[in-house]
Amino acid sequence: MSTQNQKVAIITGASQGIGAALVEGYRKLGHAVVATSRTIAPADDADVLTVQGDIADPETAERVVAAAVKRFGRIDTVVNNAGVFVAKPFTEYTAEDYATVTGINVAGVFHLTQRAVPHLLAQGGGHIVNVTTSLVDSADSRVPSVLASLTKGGLQSATKSLAVEYATRGIRVNAVSPGTVKTPMHAEETHEFLAALHPVGRMGEVSDIVDAVLFLETAPFVTGEILHVDGGMSAGH
Numbered sequence: 016m017s018t019q020n021q022k023v024a025i026i027t028g029a030s031q032g033i034g035a036a037l038v039e040g041y042r043k044l045g046h047a048v049v050a051t052s053r054t055i056a057p058a059d060d061a062d063v064l065t066v067q068g069d070i071a072d073p074e075t076a077e078r079v080v081a082a083a084v085k086r087f088g089r090i091d092t093v094v095n096n097a098g099v100f101v102a103k104p105f106t107e108y109t110a111e112d113y114a115t116v117t118g119i120n121v122a123g124v125f126h127l128t129q130r131a132v133p134h135l136l137a138q139g140g141g142h143i144v145n146v147t148t149s150l151v152d153s154a155d156s157r158v159p160s161v162l163a164s165l166t167k168g169g170l171q172s173a174t175k176s177l178a179v180e181y182a183t184r185g186i187r188v189n190a191v192s193p194g195t196v197k198t199p200m201h202a203e204e205t206h207e208f209l210a211a212l213h214p215v216g217r218m219g220e221v222s223d224i225v226d227a228v229l230f231l232e233t234a235p236f237v238t239g240e241i242l243h244v245d246g247g248m249s250a251g252h
């Protein structure tokens with residue numbers, strides 16, 4: 016059961032894929048977890064509180080932060096993992112695509128992080144991790160996806176900006192920038208094509224990303240870092 020000394024992590028996009036594995040990873044580290052997504056189910060674990068909601072809606076951020084403080088009394092870490100990926104040629108993006116991708120990938124991060132920061136400061140510091148995408152640093156003509164770069168690129172810059180803004184107040188801010196990872200985001204039949212996009216010739220595993228986030232969580236001298244976990248994608252082709 017949680018105690019006032021137990022650290023508390025909020026993890027978004029926690030119903031499946033990388034987010035669900037991050038919940039397990041932070042529990043193994045000893046944190047209590049507030050796990051959120053639109054469809055997330057209640058957890059058996061008393062130290063995992065689930066909160067349903069659309070992360071693009073500021074009201075979800077309000078409820079997630081309030082629930083964390085009410086149940087566990089503190090917030091130490093926010094992992095902004097919820098995200099969507101819509102790949103299509105630039106002129107085929109619709110207004111709805113734009114609203115969806117910016118709503119989840121940008122507004123969702125803004126609303127939750129802004130509401131959580133005062134609680135991190137109240138603990139004397141904390142950690143924010145943003146999950147971006149390696150395509151930001153290595154655009155690939157085989158995967159046209161400017162909305163991913165527009166949103167996650169902003170997130171990478173904001174990671175550095177926030178890291179510097181809060182450096183003297185104990186909050187570290189980092190990002191993990193994945194290559195293509197085997198999650199429900201990608202249909203099985205696309206895996207061979209996606210594997211070939213990486214210099215190492217394979218897709219990432221969910222555990223590759225979780226390990227990177229947990230490294231950052233336990234690395235007190237690391238802040239403002241964009242940690243590429245991408246099988247060499249950002250290095251070149």
Ligand SMILES: NC(=O)c1ccc[n+]([C@@H]2O[C@H](COP(=O)([O-])OP(=O)(O)OC[C@H]3O[C@@H](n4cnc5c(N)ncnc54)[C@H](OP(=O)(O)O)[C@@H]3O)[C@@H](O)[C@H]2O)c1
Nearest residue numbers: 028029030031032033052053054069070097098195196198
């Ligand atoms: N998989 C990859 O190849 C890859 C590559 C680079 C970066 N990433 C990034 O890694 C992160 C996790 O990706 P993933 O592959 O694990 O994704 P995923 O399997 O598609 O899961 C996405 C998660 O986000 C939640 N979500 C989606 N829309 C939401 C909304 N409007 N409000 C709240 N939650 C929402 C989903 O839950 P609900 O449906 O319950 O809401 C789900 O838990 C994302 O930020 C993604 O951009 C992934």
